[in-house]
Amino acid sequence: MIRVLVVEDDPLLAAGHAAQVSAVPGFTVAAVAGSGREALAAVGAAGAEAPIDLVLLDMTLPDVDGLQVLRALRAAAVPADVIAVTAARDPAVVRQSLSMGVVQYLLKPFTAAALEERLRAYARFRADVAAASGEFGIDQQAIDEALSQLRTAAGPARGVAAPTLHAVVVALREAPAGQGLSAAETAAATGLSRVSARRYLEHLTTTGRARREPRYGGSGRPELAYHPTSAL
Template identity: 55%
Template sequence: MTLRVLVVEDDPVAADAHALYVTRVPGFEVAAVAHSRAEAVRALDEQPRVDLILLDLYLPDGNGLALLRSLRAAGHTADVFAVTSARDLTVIREGVSLGVVQHVLKPFTFRSLSDRLRRYADFRMSAEAHGEAVSQDEVDRALSVLRAAPPSSALPKGLSTGTLDTVTSALREQGEAGLTASEAAERIGVNRITAGRYLEHLATTGRAHRRQRYGHVGRPEHHYVWRR
């Protein structure tokens, strides 16, 4: 299912950029663009479905969180990414209490937003596929998908963010077919040991499943599948 996004941003140039970013991420489309609180309310009333709102917190005719509060009271259940230059943690906490699932600080890059959109899509797919969690671990794994990727300084020694992103993309593209270290190495142009280290990191951080694949000869290989 394609996820429909309402972009709410008072700056026309920024609004166009944010809408363009959304359209560049597979599985997402722009439902409408609004430049004010009034336009956002009208768009939500007119659109058949909005799954996600990219919500600027500072609008010419009212605060974004006040808009969100009124939308919730009116029964609108779309998820929200708060897009803001505000660093005030009290504002962030209020957003969380109103159901904001991500805070994206301005200025941001396409990569920063696309990563969060992909994680949001994974979270939606996981929730809709499994329906009901059977354990605390499953709840924790589902929520962890929404969290931003760790900064490069938090990666194990010898791993880089760039290569991790490349391995992650290759694994995601394979879907349920998954990859072994040998297959990943061939796809991205690194040696098998290096590919294996990145795949193991994805498995140990809960972003991929690790399984055994038995071949015709030799010891079984680890087989990795992106966790949905």
């Protein structure tokens, strides 16, 4: 689960953002903060045992602004990623936010669907980086593909090639009943890279044509197996 800190000084908006985050599979709200100081305290309280993975950060807060919160997080070497969720439209604020590693910038007012798109894109980015990390690190193509997830707000439908998608669909349909396919198995069956295979499988999951379940076995972490649904 991706642990999220929601930072928003308006209680109604904070509750709404928290509910929207909780509704997206793979995400959980670790804490809600109504000020910059509360946000930094929440990150510190989470510690290394259950760290904050992602901060939804309003840039206009009642005590210290979002840029100061960002600076404090970076100065403390906190590895959490940040999505700015804000009404701040000042180009200087946008530029400084991006320079300090904000991965997405979402302007208020926005729909629940818009926030969900950003969260799903962020989850795909993390999954791509994890899947591509091997004995010798990550190569340029995998980096480019992972970063493209963050740049594509509308989700994985952009850049999905019909012939490649068909090949993944065929592989998934031909998988042994009840077993499904992992990204690595899909890659082997289609000739794709593991990162690309995962992207297409995630696209099928997002569109309801596949579902993912953990597959347990061996002593390592369980891997995700993708199973066709009746819509496939």
